[in-house]
Amino acid sequence: MRELKERILKDGCCLEGGILKVDSFINHQMDAGLMMRMAEEFVRRFKGTEIDKVVTVEASGIAPAVMVAYLLDVPAVFAKKKVPSTMSGILKSEVFSFTKSRSYNICISDKYLTKGEKCLFIDDFLANGNAAAGILDLASQAGAEITGMGFLIEKSFQRGGEMLRSKGIHVESLAIIESLDNCEIRFNE
Amino acid sequence: MRELKERILKDGCCLEGGILKVDSFINHQMDAGLMMRMAEEFVRRFKGTEIDKVVTVEASGIAPAVMVAYLLDVPAVFAKKKVPSTMSGILKSEVFSFTKSRSYNICISDKYLTKGEKCLFIDDFLANGNAAAGILDLASQAGAEITGMGFLIEKSFQRGGEMLRSKGIHVESLAIIESLDNCEIRFNE
Numbered sequence: 001m002r003e004l005k006e007r008i009l010k011d012g013c014c015l016e017g018g019i020l021k022v023d024s025f026i027n028h029q030m031d032a033g034l035m036m037r038m039a040e041e042f043v044r045r046f047k048g049t050e051i052d053k054v055v056t057v058e059a060s061g062i063a064p065a066v067m068v069a070y071l072l073d074v075p076a077v078f079a080k081k082k083v084p085s086t087m088s089g090i091l092k093s094e095v096f097s098f099t100k101s102r103s104y105n106i107c108i109s110d111k112y113l114t115k116g117e118k119c120l121f122i123d124d125f126l127a128n129g130n131a132a133a134g135i136l137d138l139a140s141q142a143g144a145e146i147t148g149m150g151f152l153i154e155k156s157f158q159r160g161g162e163m164l165r166s167k168g169i170h171v172e173s174l175a176i177i178e179s180l181d182n183c184e185i186r187f188n189e
Numbered sequence: 190m191r192e193l194k195e196r197i198l199k200d201g202c203c204l205e206g207g208i209l210k211v212d213s214f215i216n217h218q219m220d221a222g223l224m225m226r227m228a229e230e231f232v233r234r235f236k237g238t239e240i241d242k243v244v245t246v247e248a249s250g251i252a253p254a255v256m257v258a259y260l261l262d263v264p265a266v267f268a269k270k271k272v273p274s275t276m277s278g279i280l281k282s283e284v285f286s287f288t289k290s291r292s293y294n295i296c297i298s299d300k301y302l303t304k305g306e307k308c309l310f311i312d313d314f315l316a317n318g319n320a321a322a323g324i325l326d327l328a329s330q331a332g333a334e335i336t337g338m339g340f341l342i343e344k345s346f347q348r349g350g351e352m353l354r355s356k357g358i359h360v361e362s363l364a365i366i367e368s369l370d371n372c373e374i375r376f377n378e
Binding site for chain 2: 023024025028029030031032033035036054058059062063066067069070073074075076077078080084108109111112
């Protein structure tokens, strides 16, 4: 998606270790208009896909997910990274974060991810695909089906995209970054 | 807001200790259409208020905040509950959560909350007003101004609303709950 790529070149920052910082418009401060246009692009790309619900992970997946859900007129649910004290009947999966070098749990109430539901997973980044794998695990525990996965930004030099596509999952990423070597942002054309 | 009150009566659950659970449509699973209509209601109620930016706290404030920001065509920023390793120049404030009986920090980059900015704070719940007080503290550190505060649900039997209104802040809550005694939901008319 051209607008997103141009914005990444304009406002994204490369940090050491293959980290792309987009916190001025995606995951801390958010450009709400861009979020809506990215949601519209997902709706175009997943046209024809059965979607009963949009699933994401807190916190930075919530904004694009709720906008996609709004456009599709379906509910959205976000996996929590802490098990809330007021929640029972929890589906849980462990996710390893390379960025933070530690594991965390993601969880969804078994009331909001259920057998037979067809779900579109939306998240901000696809890198090693660990959060996506955690969601696949939760869906499998629930008997739900992930009919597609949409990411704002994919780093194709990490393994997540390959891993998900090799499982036959329909993956769409709005900007695919091939390399961040020498702190230069290079897109996959 | 009538639609929200009816939905709370239909799908909200009372738990011991004055807790109202709305995780089937607000803060775990989200009704995206309702979120947009609530955002439209905030825009109506804050018509005439100067707003350069919408501010919220992760995670459950993000969905309504980003929709208000979309409608107003301004950016949104969410305070994080953990200090990210890739962030420098951080404004930080300690918030005590009665629900969880513990304190946590909220933080915003000093790049995204700046001197002179006029901000509308949006959050899902107003109870004791501790998160709101934390945001006022961050804004004061930044030299920004909170020109209004909008909450989906206010519990008027707790002190937050009184505390904020006594400071002269324009507070709007879409559903005000007067009592949850005996697990019965009673609205303020």
